[in-house]
Amino acid sequence: MTNSKKQLNYFITGVSSGIGAELTRQLVDDGHNVFGTGRRIAELLALQSELITCTGKFDFEIGDVLDNGFLEQAKIRFEQKFGGEIDVLIPNAGYVCRGNFTELGAADYKHQLDVNLNSVIRLVDLFMDNIKSNKGQIVFMGSMFATRSLPGFSAYTISKVGIKALAEGLFYELQDSGVAVTLITPGFITSDIRNRGSRGIYTQQKLEQTPQFLEVDTKKAVSVMLKGIKKKKREQVVGFHAVLLIFIMKYFPFPFIFDGCYRLYLSKLSRSAESSEKQ
Numbered sequence: 001m002t003n004s005k006k007q008l009n010y011f012i013t014g015v016s017s018g019i020g021a022e023l024t025r026q027l028v029d030d031g032h033n034v035f036g037t038g039r040r041i042a043e044l045l046a047l048q049s050e051l052i053t054c055t056g057k058f059d060f061e062i063g064d065v066l067d068n069g070f071l072e073q074a075k076i077r078f079e080q081k082f083g084g085e086i087d088v089l090i091p092n093a094g095y096v097c098r099g100n101f102t103e104l105g106a107a108d109y110k111h112q113l114d115v116n117l118n119s120v121i122r123l124v125d126l127f128m129d130n131i132k133s134n135k136g137q138i139v140f141m142g143s144m145f146a147t148r149s150l151p152g153f154s155a156y157t158i159s160k161v162g163i164k165a166l167a168e169g170l171f172y173e174l175q176d177s178g179v180a181v182t183l184i185t186p187g188f189i190t191s192d193i194r195n196r197g198s199r200g201i202y203t204q205q206k207l208e209q210t211p212q213f214l215e216v217d218t219k220k221a222v223s224v225m226l227k228g229i230k231k232k233k234r235e236q237v238v239g240f241h242a243v244l245l246i247f248i249m250k251y252f253p254f255p256f257i258f259d260g261c262y263r264l265y266l267s268k269l270s271r272s273a274e275s276s277e278k279q
């Protein structure tokens with residue numbers, strides 16, 4: 001870090017893997033301070049020892065974003081560690097609850113919305129005064145699937161449509177206060193997200209296959225995200241396929257095309273699952 005560059009304080013949820021872990025790596029390596037959260041202690045400790053020689057600092061609090069008092073406790077620890085001045089808040093923790101409505105219960109939908117949306121609202125509320133007084137930035141983690149709802153993904157889509165609406169509203173509401181609001185809209189990014197069940201717990205098994213050629217490497221995806229964050233862009237779409245798919249979903253909204261493609265994709269998936277079971 002050069003002398004002229006300000007060392008910023010970041011608070012990021014969900015840094016034990018994927019996008020959150022890589023954001024932490026690149027920021028701390030660049031000399032910034034990151035306070036993170038997550039549930040998997042081994043992964044958080046490994047990240048901490050990996051970053052020990054960097055100029056930036058990394059510390060974390062372990063817990064579930066839904067646990068009573070956890071976010072408040074994490075904020076207190078952040079203030080003790082980094083002096084309370086927050087520059088960038090990134091409520092990143094999230095998971096995909098897969099399944100058709102009839103397979104899932106209302107409790108699964110509630111859990112998805114509590115983790116992906118309500119905990120984000122709570123966290124933003126918790127930090128709002130500090131962010132305003134520091135003229136900081138809030139970065140929301142959206143998804144290209146906030147454009148259209150696909151079968152088997154409505155719970156996730158509802159949560160990300162909510163995030164998109166929140167980011168849009170706050171962008172205007174906070175404009176005069178000097179607070180920047182950025183919405184990150186990723187396509188398919190390599191992470192642990194496809195190894196999580198309906199309550200977001202990590203499993204060894206991949207529960208969803210994405211077209212491999214579309215998946216963007218985490219490192220590359222995060223460096224694009226950070227460029228957008230540093231420029232305080234209103235929205236940063238990540239992945240060329242995401243730009244293309246969002247355009248198609250927005251301007252060619254023919255349900256039968258999506259329905260057909262999705263059924264084809266599902267039948268391919270079940271065929272590959274059958275063949276791997278036989279082997």
Ligand SMILES: NC(=O)c1ccc[n+]([C@@H]2O[C@H](COP(=O)([O-])OP(=O)(O)OC[C@H]3O[C@@H](n4cnc5c(N)ncnc54)[C@H](OP(=O)(O)O)[C@@H]3O)[C@@H](O)[C@H]2O)c1
Binds near residue numbers: 019
């Ligand atoms: N990867 C993609 O293709 C993609 C695309 C669009 C949007 N996104 C969004 O990007 C964000 C990060 O996901 P990712 O792809 O990096 O997935 P990931 O590797 O599975 O990471 C998810 C992180 O969220 C944490 N988390 C999940 N549920 C939690 C809970 N209840 N309490 C506390 N922490 C929790 C996980 O912590 P533990 O593992 O410790 O439980 C982990 O650190 C999510 O909001 C996701 O919706 C990802």
